Amino acid sequence: MSKDQTTGYRYALLVACGLLILAVVWALFASRKPQFVPAVYIKTLKNGHYQMMVSNKPYIVRGVCYNPIPVGQSYDYDWWSDQYKPWMIDGKLMQDMKINTIRVYQPGINPETVKAVIRDLYEKYGIRTLMGHWIGFWEYPCPLYGDRDFQDRISREILDMVNTYKNEPGILGWVLGNENNYSCLGHVNPWSTDEIDLEPDPQKRVKMKTRIYYSYINYLAKEIQSIDKNHPVGLGNGELIGLDAAKEFCPSVDFVASIIYRGKTFGNLFNSLKTTFDKPVLLSEIGADSYDAFRNQEDQNIQAFFLESQWRQIMDNVAKAPKGAGNCLGGVIFEWTDEWWKHNMVDPEKWAVHDTGSNWSNGSYYFDIQAPKNMNMNEEWFGIVALSPDEKEFGLDKRAPRKAYYLLRELWRNPRPAPLKKNSGKGK
Numbered sequence: 001m002s003k004d005q006t007t008g009y010r011y012a013l014l015v016a017c018g019l020l021i022l023a024v025v026w027a028l029f030a031s032r033k034p035q036f037v038p039a040v041y042i043k044t045l046k047n048g049h050y051q052m053m054v055s056n057k058p059y060i061v062r063g064v065c066y067n068p069i070p071v072g073q074s075y076d077y078d079w080w081s082d083q084y085k086p087w088m089i090d091g092k093l094m095q096d097m098k099i100n101t102i103r104v105y106q107p108g109i110n111p112e113t114v115k116a117v118i119r120d121l122y123e124k125y126g127i128r129t130l131m132g133h134w135i136g137f138w139e140y141p142c143p144l145y146g147d148r149d150f151q152d153r154i155s156r157e158i159l160d161m162v163n164t165y166k167n168e169p170g171i172l173g174w175v176l177g178n179e180n181n182y183s184c185l186g187h188v189n190p191w192s193t194d195e196i197d198l199e200p201d202p203q204k205r206v207k208m209k210t211r212i213y214y215s216y217i218n219y220l221a222k223e224i225q226s227i228d229k230n231h232p233v234g235l236g237n238g239e240l241i242g243l244d245a246a247k248e249f250c251p252s253v254d255f256v257a258s259i260i261y262r263g264k265t266f267g268n269l270f271n272s273l274k275t276t277f278d279k280p281v282l283l284s285e286i287g288a289d290s291y292d293a294f295r296n297q298e299d300q301n302i303q304a305f306f307l308e309s310q311w312r313q314i315m316d317n318v319a320k321a322p323k324g325a326g327n328c329l330g331g332v333i334f335e336w337t338d339e340w341w342k343h344n345m346v347d348p349e350k351w352a353v354h355d356t357g358s359n360w361s362n363g364s365y366y367f368d369i370q371a372p373k374n375m376n377m378n379e380e381w382f383g384i385v386a387l388s389p390d391e392k393e394f395g396l397d398k399r400a401p402r403k404a405y406y407l408l409r410e411l412w413r414n415p416r417p418a419p420l421k422k423n424s425g426k427g428k
Contacts, residue, residue: 035169039230042254042280042329049326050255050280051319052232054128054172060318061172061282061330062412063101063130064094064384067339071389071397072352074341080108080117084395087117090336091125093385093399098412101172103130103284103332111164122170130284130332131165132175132236133158135217137189143180145213146193158220159227166228173231174224175257175284176217179238184209210242214249221252234282240269243277255329257284261377263364264309270317270325280329286310287334290402291381293358293371298381300403302367307333307384307404311411333408337399338383352389355380384408 038055045051052059068086069077079086094102102121107114121127136143136154144150158176165171182188184206192209199205221233232254235246239260246253256279260266266283273281288306292299314331317324343355358375368376384404391398 035167037167037169037171037230040172040232041230042232045319045326047320047326049319050329052280052329058319059100059330060315061101061130061332062099063103063284063330063332064099065285065332065335066090066102066104067335068337069339069341071340071354071387074345074348074351078108078110078113080113081110085120086396087121088124089394089396089399090385091121091127093401093405094127094336095125097405097409099127101128101130101330101332102336103132103175105132105178106134107131107161107165115165115168118165118168118170122168128170128172129168130172130175130234131161132178133161135177135180135220137177137180137183142189142191143183144191145183145209145216146191146196151216155220155223159223162224162228166231171231173234173254174228175234175236176220176253177236178285179259180236181210181213181242182238184213184242207245210245211249214242214246217246218250218252221250221254225252234284236284240273240276243273247277253279255280255282257282259285261286261362261364263288263362263366264306266310266313270327274325274327278327280327282329283310283314283331285334286331287382288365288404289378289381290383290386290404291356291378292368293356293376293378294368296356299367303384303402304404304407306365308407308411311408333384335382335384337385338380338387340380340387340389342379 040052040054040059042050042052052061068079068090069075070079070082070086118129121129135158136150162174179188183191192205193212196205196208199208217235221235224233234255234257235250235253236257237243237246237259239258243256246256256273256277258269258273258281260269260283262269270281273279288303290298290300290303292302311331314328315321317326317328318330319326338354340354341351343357343359344350356378358371358378360377361369361374362377363369363374365376384402386400386402388398388400393399
């Protein structure tokens with residue numbers, strides 16, 4: 001090889017190495033570029049209606065509560081890290097049904113697996129995630145909302161959650177709590193403070209608690225809004241209870257995420273909310289179970305009937321609906337799949353049994369209220385998709401969509417569904 005050839009070879013090699021280095025540097029830079037995060041916000045229309053907007057386009061939430069725990073596992077199962085990726089199978093079914101949102105109550109412990117789920121659902125199926133946090137509601141012995149150390153710790157958890165996931169394009173918004181307001185009444189997970197305990201009047205004690213609780217939620221909402229301008233913050237509230245106090249102490253939330261179990265009708269809910277606490281409302285947990293506790297048999301017809309009635313009322317009250325309150329952002333069905341662990345969560349042997357026992361009563365679900373002791377709400381049968389543990393599909397309990405799945409699919413595919421058929425509300 002001549003001297004000129006050697007020089008040319010070395011020059012070409014240097015150029016190739018330089019281009020390779022530039023390519024590597026560019027790849028690293030590109031991988032670190034922040035992804036485009038669609039702006040989600042709620043606007044007030046000229047007629048006073050509220051409308052959620054995503055990338056400047058109207059967005060009605062067609063959602064399901066999502067907690068795909070396999071048969072035989074309990075509430076603490078880390079499904080986010082499940083090797084069989086249940087969200088991939090479920091995502092296909094959801095996409096076919098026109099679901100656009102899942103609601104989760106709190107992220108998993110590993111941020112990378114959580115991000116993977118959010119991205120898979122959004123990028124492959126166009127499904128966004130409404131991310132929640134329990135706000136310490138289920139901590140033992142009770143959520144200490146009047147304790148500064150407790151508040152500081154929970155605040156750090158929530159703000160860390162927001163900072164971790166706020167730049168994920170698949171995030172729709174944040175929901176603070178679920179039915180935590182019931183703890184102020186002493187119904188579920190009661191708490192108190194030394195000062196409250198000294199007050200002899202029970203009603204005044206409740207007022208003191210609601211002031212503390214809603215003021216804390218207001219603080220969290222403002223802190224979140226200061227670090228995330230792209231996603232609205234919702235107050236997870238059981239029914240409309242306490243919202244008169246929220247109006248005074250929690251004005252900073254962007255919407256109310258209300259958990260409602262009123263059977264086939266929401267009654268005056270939308271107009272009542274407009275009067276009590278004029279904020280847009282997302283019905284963040286609604287539904288009906290598919291088990292007839294009186295006849296002791298599954299009844300998919302009654303579940304479908306109730307859910308159809310509920311959804312039609314939602315659509316009657318979204319923005320630009322001709323006669324409704326115009327303050328509804330959509331709804332989230334409880335829930336996607338049955339939870340076999342729920343009736344007796346302390347006994348592992350029961351987690352693989354589809355229990356037909358009931359934990360509570362609700363007369364609004366009148367079809368089986370004559371069950372023994374009126375215990376008619378079957379927590380393990382709320383899924384619009386049943387699980388078949390004896391049949392495996394891609395390593396998962398086989399999914400078996402119920403009648404409610406197909407009925408909602410038709411409603412959500414058709415922007416102008418036919419009128420509701422008359423039905424006595426009794427199963428067949």
